[in-house]
Amino acid sequence: MKGKKKNNIIAIIIFLFLAFWLFGRDYEIDFNDGKKINDNVFRIISSTSTSKMDDKLIKYGKKNGIKVEIEHYGDLEIVDILNNDSKPYDAVWISNSLWLYMLDNSYLTTDSKSIVIDPVVMGITKSKAEELGFIDKEIYNNDILNAIRDGKLKYIMASVTKTNTGATSYLSFLNSMAGSPEVLTEEMIESDNLKNDLKDFFKGVERVSGDELYLTEMYNNGDYNAMINYESSLIEINQSLVKQGKEPLYLIYPVDGVAINDMPFAYINNDSTDEKNKEKFLKLQSYLRSDDAIKLMQEYGYRSWYGGTNEKVDKKIFNPEWGIDTTKYLKDMKYPSKKVISKAISLYIESFRKPTHVVFCLDVSGSMNGNGLNELKEAMNYILDKEQASQDNLQFSDNDKITIITFNNKVKDIYNTRYGNETNLAIDDVNKLYANGGTNIYDPSIEALKILKDDDSNEYTKTVILMTDGRSNAGSYYELSKYYKNNKLDIPIYSITFGSSSDDELNEIADLTNAKVFDGKSGLLKAFTEVRSYN
Numbered sequence: 001m002k003g004k005k006k007n008n009i010i011a012i013i014i015f016l017f018l019a020f021w022l023f024g025r026d027y028e029i030d031f032n033d034g035k036k037i038n039d040n041v042f043r044i045i046s047s048t049s050t051s052k053m054d055d056k057l058i059k060y061g062k063k064n065g066i067k068v069e070i071e072h073y074g075d076l077e078i079v080d081i082l083n084n085d086s087k088p089y090d091a092v093w094i095s096n097s098l099w100l101y102m103l104d105n106s107y108l109t110t111d112s113k114s115i116v117i118d119p120v121v122m123g124i125t126k127s128k129a130e131e132l133g134f135i136d137k138e139i140y141n142n143d144i145l146n147a148i149r150d151g152k153l154k155y156i157m158a159s160v161t162k163t164n165t166g167a168t169s170y171l172s173f174l175n176s177m178a179g180s181p182e183v184l185t186e187e188m189i190e191s192d193n194l195k196n197d198l199k200d201f202f203k204g205v206e207r208v209s210g211d212e213l214y215l216t217e218m219y220n221n222g223d224y225n226a227m228i229n230y231e232s233s234l235i236e237i238n239q240s241l242v243k244q245g246k247e248p249l250y251l252i253y254p255v256d257g258v259a260i261n262d263m264p265f266a267y268i269n270n271d272s273t274d275e276k277n278k279e280k281f282l283k284l285q286s287y288l289r290s291d292d293a294i295k296l297m298q299e300y301g302y303r304s305w306y307g308g309t310n311e312k313v314d315k316k317i318f319n320p321e322w323g324i325d326t327t328k329y330l331k332d333m334k335y336p337s338k339k340v341i342s343k344a345i346s347l348y349i350e351s352f353r354k355p356t357h358v359v360f361c362l363d364v365s366g367s368m369n370g371n372g373l374n375e376l377k378e379a380m381n382y383i384l385d386k387e388q389a390s391q392d393n394l395q396f397s398d399n400d401k402i403t404i405i406t407f408n409n410k411v412k413d414i415y416n417t418r419y420g421n422e423t424n425l426a427i428d429d430v431n432k433l434y435a436n437g438g439t440n441i442y443d444p445s446i447e448a449l450k451i452l453k454d455d456d457s458n459e460y461t462k463t464v465i466l467m468t469d470g471r472s473n474a475g476s477y478y479e480l481s482k483y484y485k486n487n488k489l490d491i492p493i494y495s496i497t498f499g500s501s502s503d504d505e506l507n508e509i510a511d512l513t514n515a516k517v518f519d520g521k522s523g524l525l526k527a528f529t530e531v532r533s534y535n
Contacts, residue, residue, distance in 0.1 A: 042090050043070075045070075045091075046070050046071065066284065074162055076164070086105075093115070100112060116302035124252060143254075144254070153225070154225060156215065157227065159209065159211075163210070165228060171333065174198065177201075184334075184336035198348075210531070222514050226249075251324055263302075267281045298317070350397050353397065357452060359465070360402070361465065361467065365437050389532075398421045399419075401455075403415070403417075409438035442479060446480055465495075466494070472505055495515070496527045
């Protein structure tokens with residue numbers, strides 16, 4: 001028996017040794033905190049705007065012995081992620097060098113090089129552009145502003161506080177209205193005339209998307225005359241519109257400045273002594289800057305020349321009939337300091353942004369009792385508390401309106417705030433909620449639409465946020481659909497799933513209202529935070 005026991009011990013030791021040896025070939029473990037610090041995978045955190053190149057970059061890496069993995073996020077989200085923990089990543093491919101300068105650690109990224117150029121511009125349906133007199137003419141940002149002031153132009157855009165296109169287009173317009181100074185200062189953006197110009201500009205907003213990809217989907221599924229987006233995205237949209245026999249967009253390049261994105265690829269310097277990892281980065285960067293890769297990216301609508309002219313382009317892609325003239329110099333804006341950008345974003349939220357009226361429809365049916373209701377209260381406390389919400393630039397301003405509808409098998413209570421930043425009473429009401437009864441998602445949705453219908457669309461963007469944890473056992477989708485269509489509404493009902501909620505029912509509502517469904521099953525707070533950027 002002793003011999004057998006000894007042999008078993010030896011076998012276990014050998015097994016553990018082999019397992020550790022095999023494991024150690026691909027993994028190095030930091031035994032201080034148990035985190036994996038190296039697994040021979042080269043990880044890139046990347047903007048959603050670069051996703052078209054994923055397959056090519058991964059394929060190139062594989063040919064050169066580099067296992068590439070890419071995670072996509074919005075540009076401003078990338079900044080937050082890297083500020084919080086950069087260790088999981090080896091490189092960053094972001095839309096604009098501006099955001100690398102916004103990192104807390106200015107030495108975190110090195111060897112940054114621009115890959116291609118992608119301006120952010122406004123696309124207007126060609127018939128509307130002709131009506132405005134914008135065809136074959138030099139257009140200034142002030143011309144766009146005047147068209148908005150005259151009530152002749154409305155548009156959709158991505159979130160200023162969450163997306164690159166939203167933020168850079170805002171900063172470009174801000175810079176232009178300030179007179180395109182050499183250096184934009186805090187004092188300049190406090191000008192009363194400038195504030196009035198910016199308020200009027202954002203009055204033209206019809207809908208806001210929390211990300212650029214959904215902005216395209218929103219446009220394709222809606223009935224809009226204009227949108228602000230990447231030039232490459234507008235080209236892709238036009239190609240699709242033409243195939244469908246629909247009217248394309250005419251792109252507007254203000255001569256007093258546009259936001260130009262340089263899409264830099266940079267090394268994340270987590271370990272300055274890891275030369276092998278740096279070599280992998282340089283190989284990948286070299287490929288992205290190669291003639292083959294640049295040619296491919298031009299086919300996707302990206303420019304490989306900065307500001308200067310280029311007459312030898314594919315006119316089927318950079319189509320002059322869509323307002324694209326690659327023989328004209330694009331005037332780039334000069335981005336201000338980090339401090340001024342932060343101030344500008346704050347002013348946008350508090351003063352310039354078109355006020356919003358949000359109706360929260362909250363499920364307090366019996367199945368929400370316990371952890372579900374606690375999570376709901378936590379999420380709503382965060383969203384309604386200005387100090388907490390401002391950490392993610394999600395706070396309401398005093399010009400906003402908030403309505404809360406609670407429901408189970410029927411509409412229970414309706415709470416209103418007098419001003420968007422006076423939410424103490426609303427928070428108290430939320431904290432007193434209790435759960436009972438069945439589930440009816442349709443009646444509260446109709447009630448929310450009735451509340452919003454009479455608001456002036458020129459004064460407010462209007463949004464419904466519906467949260468439910470179960471399948472509806474009362475109410476009628478038919479009644480909701482009939483009300484929505486009969487009143488010719490364009491009010492999105494964004495839904496948050498939780499518990500055993502029915503994705504089919506919520507997707508049906510999203511399709512009806514040109515909205516989307518958010519997953520709250522892995523955390524309501526995260527879902528509420530995400531959906532708040534869509535209004």
